[in-house]
Amino acid sequence: MESVTILNNVEDTNIEELETVTIRFAGDSGDGMQLTGTQFSNTTAVVGNDISTLPDYPAEIRAPAGSLPGVSGFQLKFSNHDIRTPGDEPNVLVAMNPAALKVNLADLEHGGILIVNTDAFNENNLKKAGYETNPLEDGVLGGYRVFKLPITTLNRAALRDTVKLPPKEIDRCKNFWALGMMYWLYDRPLEPTQQWIETKFKKPEIQTANLTALKAGFAYAEAAEIFTTHYRVRRAAIAPGKYRNITGNEATALGFVTASVLAKRPLFYASYPITPASEILHELSIHKNFGVKTFQAEDEIAAMCAAIGAAFTGSLGLTGTSGPGLALKSEAIGLAVMTELPVVIVDVQRGGPSTGLPTKTEQADLLQAMFGRNGECPVAIVAPATPAECFQMAVEAFRIATKHMLPVIYLSDGYLANGAEPWRLPAMDELPKFAVELTTNAEGFHPYNRDPETLARAWAVPGTPKLEHRIGGLEKEDTTGNVSYDPENHMHMVLMRAEKVARVAYDIPDLEVFGEPEGRLLVIGWGSTYGAITSAVEEMQHRGKLISSIHLRYLNPFPSNLGEILGRFDRVLVPELNLGQLALLLRARYLVPAVSFAKVKGKPFKIRELTAKMNELYED
Amino acid sequence: MSANANIPTNGGSSPVPPVKLTRKDFVSDQEVRWCPGCGDYSILAQIQKVMPELGIKRENTVFVSGIGCSSRFPYYMNTYGFHSIHGRAPAIATGIKASNPELSVWVITGDGDALSIGGNHLIHTIRRNLDINIILFNNRIYGLTKGQYSPTSEFGKKTKSTPYGVIDYPLNPLSVALAAEATFVARSVDTFTSHLQMTVERAMHHKGVSFVEVYQNCNIFNDHAFEMFTERGVRDDAMIEIEHGKPLVFGKEHNRGVRMRSDMHLEVVELGNGVDESGLIVHNEKAPDSYLAYMLARMESPDYPVPIGVFRDVTKATYEDMLAGQIKTATEKMGPGDLEKLINSGDTWVIE
Ligand code: SF4
Numbered sequence: 001m002e003s004v005t006i007l008n009n010v011e012d013t014n015i016e017e018l019e020t021v022t023i024r025f026a027g028d029s030g031d032g033m034q035l036t037g038t039q040f041s042n043t044t045a046v047v048g049n050d051i052s053t054l055p056d057y058p059a060e061i062r063a064p065a066g067s068l069p070g071v072s073g074f075q076l077k078f079s080n081h082d083i084r085t086p087g088d089e090p091n092v093l094v095a096m097n098p099a100a101l102k103v104n105l106a107d108l109e110h111g112g113i114l115i116v117n118t119d120a121f122n123e124n125n126l127k128k129a130g131y132e133t134n135p136l137e138d139g140v141l142g143g144y145r146v147f148k149l150p151i152t153t154l155n156r157a158a159l160r161d162t163v164k165l166p167p168k169e170i171d172r173c174k175n176f177w178a179l180g181m182m183y184w185l186y187d188r189p190l191e192p193t194q195q196w197i198e199t200k201f202k203k204p205e206i207q208t209a210n211l212t213a214l215k216a217g218f219a220y221a222e223a224a225e226i227f228t229t230h231y232r233v234r235r236a237a238i239a240p241g242k243y244r245n246i247t248g249n250e251a252t253a254l255g256f257v258t259a260s261v262l263a264k265r266p267l268f269y270a271s272y273p274i275t276p277a278s279e280i281l282h283e284l285s286i287h288k289n290f291g292v293k294t295f296q297a298e299d300e301i302a303a304m305c306a307a308i309g310a311a312f313t314g315s316l317g318l319t320g321t322s323g324p325g326l327a328l329k330s331e332a333i334g335l336a337v338m339t340e341l342p343v344v345i346v347d348v349q350r351g352g353p354s355t356g357l358p359t360k361t362e363q364a365d366l367l368q369a370m371f372g373r374n375g376e377c378p379v380a381i382v383a384p385a386t387p388a389e390c391f392q393m394a395v396e397a398f399r400i401a402t403k404h405m406l407p408v409i410y411l412s413d414g415y416l417a418n419g420a421e422p423w424r425l426p427a428m429d430e431l432p433k434f435a436v437e438l439t440t441n442a443e444g445f446h447p448y449n450r451d452p453e454t455l456a457r458a459w460a461v462p463g464t465p466k467l468e469h470r471i472g473g474l475e476k477e478d479t480t481g482n483v484s485y486d487p488e489n490h491m492h493m494v495l496m497r498a499e500k501v502a503r504v505a506y507d508i509p510d511l512e513v514f515g516e517p518e519g520r521l522l523v524i525g526w527g528s529t530y531g532a533i534t535s536a537v538e539e540m541q542h543r544g545k546l547i548s549s550i551h552l553r554y555l556n557p558f559p560s561n562l563g564e565i566l567g568r569f570d571r572v573l574v575p576e577l578n579l580g581q582l583a584l585l586l587r588a589r590y591l592v593p594a595v596s597f598a599k600v601k602g603k604p605f606k607i608r609e610l611t612a613k614m615n616e617l618y619e620d
Numbered sequence: 621m622s623a624n625a626n627i628p629t630n631g632g633s634s635p636v637p638p639v640k641l642t643r644k645d646f647v648s649d650q651e652v653r654w655c656p657g658c659g660d661y662s663i664l665a666q667i668q669k670v671m672p673e674l675g676i677k678r679e680n681t682v683f684v685s686g687i688g689c690s691s692r693f694p695y696y697m698n699t700y701g702f703h704s705i706h707g708r709a710p711a712i713a714t715g716i717k718a719s720n721p722e723l724s725v726w727v728i729t730g731d732g733d734a735l736s737i738g739g740n741h742l743i744h745t746i747r748r749n750l751d752i753n754i755i756l757f758n759n760r761i762y763g764l765t766k767g768q769y770s771p772t773s774e775f776g777k778k779t780k781s782t783p784y785g786v787i788d789y790p791l792n793p794l795s796v797a798l799a800a801e802a803t804f805v806a807r808s809v810d811t812f813t814s815h816l817q818m819t820v821e822r823a824m825h826h827k828g829v830s831f832v833e834v835y836q837n838c839n840i841f842n843d844h845a846f847e848m849f850t851e852r853g854v855r856d857d858a859m860i861e862i863e864h865g866k867p868l869v870f871g872k873e874h875n876r877g878v879r880m881r882s883d884m885h886l887e888v889v890e891l892g893n894g895v896d897e898s899g900l901i902v903h904n905e906k907a908p909d910s911y912l913a914y915m916l917a918r919m920e921s922p923d924y925p926v927p928i929g930v931f932r933d934v935t936k937a938t939y940e941d942m943l944a945g946q947i948k949t950a951t952e953k954m955g956p957g958d959l960e961k962l963i964n965s966g967d968t969w970v971i972e
Binding site (some may be wrong): 042045046048192218238239240241242243244245246257258259261266268270287288289290291293295297298299301302303305307309310311312313314315317331332334335339390425426428461462463464465466467468470471472473474482483498 | 650684687697698699704705711713715717720740750798943946947950951953957965967969971972
């Protein structure tokens, strides 16, 4: 249990101070749990707590009401200190119906707070959730602090005299009632949500209804003496600055717009709708006033090809997808490798193989990104570690692509895409500088003239007089770019393309070790496992263990100092949400006996799972 | 830059471009590698010939192709070129044209490339109405892979992969283009040099997507594929050149015509004996709907004269113009993109 209770009562005799709280809101897809969770998160961020969130929603748009597949959840953790994950187990579960209870109860910490909407526990809903007897009555909830509230009834009573709306509309407000109740319980102000309701709902009746529900929930919790205490989590010591809450997908999109502004090259985003990457398309399609062109292609292949076409004309060619889409794009990615054009391919990984688990997270596309194409076909690969970091890694992807003239795969995942955290907004002068120059000089021009340092070829675009040239997927003669079947040239070009990617290593930051520079155990992660791994390692360090960690944001090429760091530790542990793909690469490349710790359940690591594994290796 | 000064550049050898370019300006330094006698040579020659007439600059021209014999075409044009992957040329061309609408973009494709592996891209690129020109070389065979049947091969045809005859029904490229709402649809023949030049010119001048099918003889794997109607001796009676505003008349003696029966079928009639041109269909390539163009495109040998010419030429807003329009409107409404404002948007708070 992470929350530590400090029993020094301040002002309010009934207020208890906590360091960290993890809450999960769960209900039917139609119950508005994502909205409730988001509102709670935003308010919590505004009052100065550190926060991390994770929605968990079903793949079905509208699974049958009350059914198990229709359960939608939103977990958030907030704290008075720096946190990195949305929490292992919730301390509090709000269950709006029996199905939500059934799906989520196992995760609730022992002795945790359980708030249920008793109105939803009718025979029909119990049956749909697979309960033979009513869990509210049969004693299975004995280990928890249960609060049984008829939320639907209480909400109706509050709204009955205030607004003239059909019962269905009134019932739709009950999530705001529950939110109001939670605001009292965790000592949060109502104002941010009130403001949100006022701008969001244009119809006066609906606006009033939701505002009334919110206040009624708060007032009820305060007055009804059901909750004997309420809780306070003081603001965290967060680095000063201006913040906003941001999801990984939003940060990714903003990063690409920023790359376009910094590079002074138009952004062209071609994509086919796919979960969990579609929000990037939605977000980018708004920012037309930045000259951003978005193209919803007929399929994944067309999206990749259009991005290549755009890159050929001097735009920042971008496409985005998830694992199944990356598979479809592979032939065209090969074309981008052959033609040495700067395109960026976003893969927001999800559970696979095949259609897999579209709304669940996984890291199992690493080897696909690395090798999933015909021929010797290397690309650079980057991977953000947190939702907010998606911003800077998106910029980084285009910096590398344009400077080195090669495709870059950007590996995000469902956890980063939908998870949110406070993002300290960068000032304009904190943004990286990167100049992109097109070739215009016809003097001695050849399409495969190379920069002696990076080996990047010239970026000469149609519309430039005297630089007319042809490129394509057939093997090129170096320099001239003419088609060549010459065996020596082919070998030369294969090595050239590999060397180009290898030289990116000189252009990326060295790894920083978290903890002591040497020791018994080194934990290596990449991508979205950063929060869980770092928190777990930190916990182990507090327990006096000689454990350190490094986190890879660059997966191809690896940072130059990786091999040397590996040599300073007795053992290496690689936790991944796949069956050991990075571990395989590390073993092959550095001949280290890296131990893989695999989890492929569509869920992120829990800190506890990681500390247990570290203990096992450490004591071993 | 490690430029190799010994190798001459393809473009830009003359410091000042001539006022009027000639055919030669569009010929690249690459050796043409089609089989001797292939229909592709003629198509290349006609396109190189009309290019200077079109008044577009070499540097503003991009030829994009997929895979197949025809797809080697861009290498031979002294313009920008992209020899891409199988079937994907329309998608690449879409990225090029949408990114830079100033460019004159040409897609060179074949029956297998466009209608088989690239069928999806073809129909969607056509329906979006980008101002690009798609030239489909239809030789009714796979040449580059040495003689398998294609989506336009005749039913029953014996090929390397169908020793007992083709059992898929062929596609009609013009029907596909019309069904995808192409705004310009035409057909010509590789050896009809002036007709082909005229057709390419018209395709170029059409603002919006242009789809041109060119019957192209593959003398190695499907020789004489079109001879039964293109041969000099039979051509006048076996083909019809459709022209806007003119009745559908054909025949050596201009003595035959095409009219509509009351059951909405086309029929071929002999003129004279009380039948005159007034009963014949008058071609209207500007018709807002594509029914007539579709019916004409369905006329096949030997029951009907095989039509060539422009089937449809109508105007609709282009994708790239509408895209630019949305950017303009958004910029007027929101002001030009301000990165600082964008980053600082949404619900923000300050930690002191
Ligand atoms: S195989 Fe046929 S289409 Fe291909 S180049 Fe030879 S003749 Fe032309």
